[in-house]
Amino acid sequence: MASSITSKPFLGATKPNSSLSPDLQRLSFSSLRISIKPRTHKKLQIQAAxxxxxxxxxxxxxxxxxxGGVGCIVDGCPPRIPLSEADLQGDLDRRRPGQSRITTPRKxxxxxxxxxxxxxxVTTGTPIHVLVPNTDQRGHDYKEMSIAYRPSHADATYDMKYGVRAVQVLAYVSQxxxxxxxxxxxxxxxxTLDQIESNIVRCPNPDYAEKMIAAIDAVRTRGNSIGGVVTCIVRNAPRGLGSPVFDKLEAELAKAVMSLPATKGFEFGSGFAGTxxxxxxxxxxxYTDEHGRIRTRTNxxxxxxxxISNGEIxxxxxxxxxxxxxxxxxxxxxxxxxxIELLARGRHDPCVVPRAVPMxxxxxxLVLVDQLMAQYAQCNLFPINSELQEPLNLEPANI
Incomplete structure (x- = not known):
């Protein structure tokens, strides 16, 4: 909606008092008039935030x-970090559609x-713009879905609302x-990553990988779908990442991964089994290990x-x-x-879990690098009292 703001006197206002200064007269006898001009749209406009x-x-x-494509802008990346398109392409290849028979056939x-x-x-320190063009999109496959909501899909809710390797992150399919x-x-x-990438379902256990692939194949032939679980680990995470009370590291991780499409649950550490x-x-x-580091016997x-991260996996x-x-x-x-009855005609994954691993x-x-920067910004500005606390070195924890 468009709006304009003008200064006008109140209706029926008395004449200004000549004893007041011109500036005070304007302040005393004027008001703001806001005129709203409604803007009509021929089509529904969706503006996502x-x-x-x-x-x-x-x-x-x-x-x-x-x-036409998808992409991202990365802002806040420090300069002089080696980076090339080939560095990004490896993970894009792991996620891309059409990579095997158990994913969407879209090429x-x-x-x-x-x-x-x-x-x-190398990075320059300025925003990094990355674009991945689409080459096999078929928007016409979704013609029926422009008027009908796909069950359990985001169509309805969107319509209602808008109209460096020192720290190693590895994920794999565990269910x-x-x-x-x-x-x-x-x-x-x-x-290792090689063990995870040794099969199309991205499970490091070969025997269970075959069982998972068979389950996806079976449901694919019936035109149906199934879900699953991705396990993610972080090795050599620095101690001290995360902040109480509302910026806890596990809370930030939960927010990040639960922002991914199709996520329905998050479990950390012992999770629900711990109950x-x-x-x-x-x-x-x-206990104290042979290097003098404080460790935990279990995790x-x-x-x-x-x-706050304690240095364990x-x-x-x-x-x-x-x-x-x-x-x-x-x-x-x-x-x-x-x-009505709706039959989706698009090309879709019978199971999104294998392609969700790199996501x-x-x-x-992203959470870890953001928390690392926050740690430097928050804690490196203050001197450490050696009588009260030990220096906290942000270095890989298990070296």
Whole structure:
């Protein structure tokens, strides 16, 4: 809506008092008149907000899956960090559609271009603009969905509302539908990216990977979908990241990963299973290792205590629901509140979990670098009283 502000006297106002100064006269006998000019729109306009994440290290995303492309602006990145399009392409290839039979058949190369913020292979400190053009979008596949809401999809709620490797972040698929990787079957101290990427479902256990792939294949042939769980770990995270009371590290991580599409649950450390233990069973006892570092014998806290990282491996699990758009008829309503049956004709993942793995890694990494900058900004400005506390060196915890 357009608005204008003008200065006008009140209706029926008395004449100004000549004893007052001209400035006081204007202040005493004038008011603000706001005229509102309504603007009509021929079509529904959707203006989405909340596309920026981070405080010190900020990422703003843009684009649509069936538009010209998608991309991001990275702001707050320090200068002189080596960066190239090839560095980004590796993770884009892990997430791109059409990479195997258990993902959407849509063929996108997901080739990225860096347009600013990088010169001669290093960052300049200015905003980094990255664009990934779309090459295989089919907007006409969604014609029916422009008037009918897809069940359990974001269509209805959107319509209502808007009209560096020192710290290693690794994620893997630990559950697909009813195929659950047993606890302890993956060694978080030694698991590698190569083990995770050794199969199309991104599960480091080969036997369970085959079971997960079979489950996805079975549901794909029926035109249905299933969900699952992604486990994410952080090795060598610095001690001291996170702040009480409302900026706890696990809270920031939960916000980040729960901002991803299709997420429905977040579990940290022992999670809900910890409710079956007593305090003596659940507590992580401290000890001093051979390097003189304070460590914990167990890690049920998940590497974070009191909202602050303690140097142990950070671990979390993220639940993803079954893909909402499926190739089966479903009952729904149109905007005119008419009951209809909807059959989605687009190309969709029978299970989004394998492609969500690099997305979880990326969001966790964003939180960590943002918290690292916050730690330097907040704590490095104040001298440390050696009689009260030890110096807190922000360095990899388990070296």
């Amino acid at each position: 909340g596309s920026t994440f981070g405080n010190y290290f900020r990422v703003t995303t843009f684009g649509e899956s069936h538009g 996108e190369t997901d080739t990225c271009r860096i347009y600013s913020g990088v010169s001669e292979g 697909v539908h009813q195929v659950v990787l047993p606890d302890g079957s993956v060694d978080h101290d030694t698991v 079956f233990l007593t305090g003596s069973e659940h507590n992580d006892e401290f 049920r806290s998940g590497g974070i205590q009191g909202g 950070i671990n979390m699990r993220v639940a993803f629901k079954p893909t909402a758009t499926i190739g089966k008829k479903q009952h729904t309503v149109t905007r005119e509140k008419q009951d 979880v890694e990326a969001m966790v990494a």
